[in-house]
Amino acid sequence: MTETPTEQKILDAARKLFMQKGMGATRMQEIADEAGINKALLHYYFRSKQKLFEHTFKEAFGHLQPSLQVLTNIDLPIEQRMRSFISEYVDVIEQNRFLPLFIMQEIQRDPANLYKLMTSSGFDPRKLLPLLAKAIGKSEKEAFELILNTISLVVFPYVGQPLITHVFFHGDEQAFAQALEGRKERITSLILSTIKNQ
Amino acid sequence: MTETPTEQKILDAARKLFMQKGMGATRMQEIADEAGINKALLHYYFRSKQKLFEHTFKEAFGHLQPSLQVLTNIDLPIEQRMRSFISEYVDVIEQNRFLPLFIMQEIQRDPANLYKLMTSSGFDPRKLLPLLAKAIGKSEKEAFELILNTISLVVFPYVGQPLITHVFFHGDEQAFAQALEGRKERITSLILSTIKNQ
DNA sequence: GTCTATATGGCGATAGAC
DNA sequence: GTCTATCGCCATATAGAC
Numbered sequence: 477m478t479e480t481p482t483e484q485k486i487l488d489a490a491r492k493l494f495m496q497k498g499m500g501a502t503r504m505q506e507i508a509d510e511a512g513i514n515k516a517l518l519h520y521y522f523r524s525k526q527k528l529f530e531h532t533f534k535e536a537f538g539h540l541q542p543s544l545q546v547l548t549n550i551d552l553p554i555e556q557r558m559r560s561f562i563s564e565y566v567d568v569i570e571q572n573r574f575l576p577l578f579i580m581q582e583i584q585r586d587p588a589n590l591y592k593l594m595t596s597s598g599f600d601p602r603k604l605l606p607l608l609a610k611a612i613g614k615s616e617k618e619a620f621e622l623i624l625n626t627i628s629l630v631v632f633p634y635v636g637q638p639l640i641t642h643v644f645f646h647g648d649e650q651a652f653a654q655a656l657e658g659r660k661e662r663i664t665s666l667i668l669s670t671i672k673n674q
Numbered sequence: 675m676t677e678t679p680t681e682q683k684i685l686d687a688a689r690k691l692f693m694q695k696g697m698g699a700t701r702m703q704e705i706a707d708e709a710g711i712n713k714a715l716l717h718y719y720f721r722s723k724q725k726l727f728e729h730t731f732k733e734a735f736g737h738l739q740p741s742l743q744v745l746t747n748i749d750l751p752i753e754q755r756m757r758s759f760i761s762e763y764v765d766v767i768e769q770n771r772f773l774p775l776f777i778m779q780e781i782q783r784d785p786a787n788l789y790k791l792m793t794s795s796g797f798d799p800r801k802l803l804p805l806l807a808k809a810i811g812k813s814e815k816e817a818f819e820l821i822l823n824t825i826s827l828v829v830f831p832y833v834g835q836p837l838i839t840h841v842f843f844h845g846d847e848q849a850f851a852q853a854l855e856g857r858k859e860r861i862t863s864l865i866l867s868t869i870k871n872q
Numbered sequence: 873g874t875c876t877a878t879a880t881g882g883c884g885a886t887a888g889a890c
Numbered sequence: 891g892t893c894t895a896t897c898g899c900c901a902t903a904t905a906g907a908c
Contacts, residue, residue: 482891498782500698504884514893519885580778580833587836601841620842620853621860624831632826635778635833638785643799644818655818662819666868680873702902712875717903719873 483521485511491532495574498581499529536572537579537593543568544599547608554611554671558626559664565630566660576634612671622671629663681719683709689730693772696779697727728787731780734773735791737766742797745806745821752809752869756824757862763828764858774832810869820869827861 479487489510493502504525508515522528543564547557569575582590594601601623608619633640633656645651677685687708691700702723706713720726741762745755767773780788792799799821806817831838831854843849 480891503882515884516886516894517892520891523885525884577782583834583837584775587840590837591841605842617853621857624838625827625864627834628826628830629823632830633822636781636825639781639788640822642785643789644803655815659819666823666864669867670864678873701900713902714876714904715874721903723902 482511482513482517485513486518486521486528487532487535490528491536491572494529494532494578495572498574498577499525533578534593536575538597539568539572540565540575541597541599544594544601547604548599550607550611554608555668557611558667558671562626562630562664562667563660569631569634573634573637576631580635614671622667625670626663626667629666633659680709680711680715683711684716684719684726685730685733688726689734692727692730693734693770693776696775697723697783698779731776732791734770734776736795737770738763738773739795739797741766742792742799745802746797748805748809752806753866755809756865756869760824760828760862760865761858767829767832771832771835774829778833812869820865823868824861824865827864831857 486507489507490502493507493510504515504518507528508518518525518528522531543561546552546560546564549557552560579590591601604623605616605619608622609616612619612622637652641647641649641652645655684705687705688700691704691708702713702716705726706716716723716726720729741759744750744758744762747755750758777788789799802821803814803817806820807814810817810820835850839845839847839850843853
């Protein structure tokens with residue numbers, strides 16, 4: 477802890493660039509320039525690009541955990557849980573735009589590692605299905621579909637953002653952001669409509 | 675047309691590897707090995723890696739075009755159009771499992787190129803919004819959300835498949851496929867419920 | 873058309889002075 | 891701790907023999 481100013485500058489720069497361009501397309505030189513320091517210093521503080529990336533990623537991924545945890549809070553009614561989950565999940569993504577993309581990539585590369593990352597911070601999605609099934613009074617199959625639909629609706633727009641922005645907003649990212657305003661609430665309504673009885 | 679056997683071998687190898695690993699992570703050497711020929715031959719038939727990639731991508735992406743076209747068929751009622759679109763889109767993906775991932779990667783790499791690819795085959799998503807807005811009797815903003823939600827629900831499970839299979843089905847891909855059975859119809863119902871008046 | 877050998881350039885990483 | 895200079899590798903691409 478208690479990071480040095482330089483270390484902090486590096487992390488800020490790395491986060492920003494990884495967010496914008498992803499790990500593969502980001503050059504160490506760019507991070508150094510953005511941080512206003514030399515390329516060699518990156519390797520002095522973090523041994524490799526991979527380690528630097530993992531560091532910034534874990535930091536960001538950790539922010540998702542609270543929103544996942546809320547799903548398992550059986551003291552709240554299911555409607556409330558879903559509402560909070562969607563709201564917090566979207567907020568975190570908005571502040572860490574590269575997270576969905578990274579997760580997509582990591583899903584293809586090593587899904588087991590990603591699962592380990594989740595469980596190691598105390599959230600096991602496998603335990604989620606029985607919990608949700610009971611809460612909605614339906615089968616685990618339907619609980620699975622509930623969570624699948626929710627994540628789909630929340631995450632996809634951000635993964636598709638470059639194309640969506642280009643096609644529908646002529647490259648204007650602010651217009652894209654504006655189009656997504658209030659989407660949290662609309663998704664919530666749509667999802668909740670699927671768990672009403674009948 | 676009438677490709678030479680070597681050309682065909684290259685295309686088969688390239689398609690397979692690009693789909694599995696993406697353009698950035700696939701090496702020309704790997705393609706040559708998979709095709710059973712030499713690296714230099716790749717450049718003899720296709721001038722560059724970029725050109726080879728675009729060639730295979732266009733081929734695969736072309737399979738999606740018919741399902742997109744059906745959206746613009748104003749002779750059909752909107753409910754029918756959405757139903758057919760979802761059904762055909764899912765069918766194509768089921769038969770080309772890596773296509774969503776392929777497209778995801780291209781979205782990040784070069785969205786403008788992807789858009790050009792769509793329009794060049796006669797489908798312009800920009801013209802879709804006014805069409806859909808009229809059909810559902812709502813604003814273009816709501817038409818945008820309609821198409822966004824639909825694609826999200828259709829595509830996401832396939833992009834997330836490796837993680838989903840690992841977490842919820844302990845690696846059993848058949849169980850995953852089974853869980854998605856009938857999803858076409860469930861998505862359709864959900865989507866159609868959003869375009870009913872009020 | 874197909875191969876071997878090599879040019880060319882970029883990037884991550886390191887050595888070593890200060 | 892921070893810098894300059896450079897190494898070493900790998901990937902795309904090309905030259906040229908056969």
